Amino acid sequence: MRYFIRRFFFFLLTLWTAVTLNFIIPRLEPGDPAESIVRKLVGQNKAVDPAQLHAIRLMLGMPGGNIFQQYIEYLGTVCHGQFGISYTYFPYSVTSLIGQSIWWTVGLVLTTNIIGFVVGNLLGAFAAWKRNSAFDSFVSVGLSFVGTLPYMWIAMMLLFLFAFLLQWLPMSGGFSETATRQLSWGYTIDIAQHAVLPALSILITGPIGWIMGMRNNMVQTLREDYTRLAIAKGLKPWKVALLYSARNAILPNVTGFAMSLGGIMGGVVVVEEIFDYPGMGRLFFEAVGNRDYPLMQTILLFTIVGMLLANLLADFVVGWLDPRVRKGER
Template sequence: MSRKFSGARRYLFSRLLQVVPTSVVIVLLSFILMKAAPGDTVDVIAGESGGATVEYMQELRQLYGLDVPAHEQFWNFLVRLVHLDLGYSFRDNMPVVDLIWSALPATLLLSLSAITFALVVGVALGVIAARHRGSWLDTAISVLSTIGFATPLFWIGLMLIVVFSIHLRWFPVAGLSTVGMAYDGFWQQALDVARHLVLPAFSLGCFYLSLYVRLTRSAMLDVAGLDFVRTARAKGLSEWRVTLRHVLRNALLPIVTVTGLHLGGLFGGTVVIETVFGWPGIGRLAFDAVAARDLNLFLAIFLFSSLLVIVMNLLVDFLYVLLDPRIEVGR
């Protein structure tokens, strides 16, 4: 046991050492892509204001530190990063860290709601499809999951807005809460936020739900034919107990891996959904940063996202040990 935990500590330390170079490479690639786009934030500001003199634009570039070569701009960003300073947003004229922290709760609420919905419903449907393999129920679930996997997120979001917001008027069109509404208490505010959350969370969760259905069904069928499952049936255990306690538990290993990767990379989907539904989260903040060529904000969001992916991968590795004690983290 002590040898196992010693190997886990060595593995954790080696993975943590990879965080710095990995993050720097990701930020560097993001910086190159941003610089490859035409124009900068000063050009955007000048365009929105209807024009500006060359002298005024030069003063703005000096003020924002954009008058120096690209490699110096990147080096200045790394130096500030060492001092835990993400800089100021050129567009909003406020610290980048404040913008990210203000948008983070909305994105976490949307992401966790979507992934929870996708996991619960997707795994349940995958178990049902595996238990009724070859039946009409299995076929119907497989067809629906294929449609959900192939349908673009933005199209799902737009159709939900048309049906449930415009025609039926069951849910709000956009935003996190009703503008100008005076809440009587916490529960009224929570209910209002929940009504705004339903459509974007369902839209984002549909794609991941389809993946979990297919993955759960495949993993369940692979595990169902193993020896220990036949032994459990031979002991007289009920079929549902064998399915849930023996088959599903071992089938969860690939699901845990995929879920961890999804949690880390969920911001890619939230960019689309947050833009469609006007959700004030990090995804929409990243979209606005690209549109405004806000370099500091853009790099900080990519850095934050990359660190989240790395942390989630570490958590997945240790969850493997909890689900299957035969796995050693250190290897």
């Protein structure tokens, strides 16, 4: 119990630190969102009227006062779940914009993460069990080379081949412009077709980290005494591989998987921008480009909270799977 209480206390402390940094970091960026909006209206080379700046700030609800007063006001809005109006998509609220984008990102990133984690760990465990075989050599050398390829290049090649040349799949967006946007088989298939290329660009390199990590960890556990004892007792190979070796080898990957799930809120910025996918990554990219502080801070806040909750859950799961972690606290 002491182990879990300590982890929860560190979670609260880290959460407060992250929220504070989330307030400070965007304000270190030079420029004024209100001034950027006014200059788009009057022109870049013309003088800016202070009255116009003041009116824009009032319209957007930009906080006034010194930095400490803004920080106290920011903590109050966070505690009440009121994140303000988006500067980019005025007069829409930040929560409404995130509510529209989050499900696209959850559907894309959550699905690819789960598939990548399951497939990657199974392939990594099999490669370790069949170490020094042809399959193990392919995993170690071939996938290591594929893992060096950047997301951007893979996404653009898939887009050029399957969308431009072969025209099998849509080039961009999350759904067709002619879609009815009503729950039906046709609309579901249309959404799935638009998600194939972004998901494939992630899955080509996504499982490689799980494969290599599981293989290297399991090679070490196969040398442990308890694994050798299980083999000497004549247990079936699949029991030795899964219940003895893989169970211990997967523990570091559990933490990594939880962290990857926590990062879902941030989306996959590069992939979503290339495919014009209406997810959190593209929304965050637009918020940064337009100095949309409320939208930017809220997306970062959701990402941070998701990462911290995922890390806390991973600590609990690892403590449950491995009693040595809990005993180490004593």
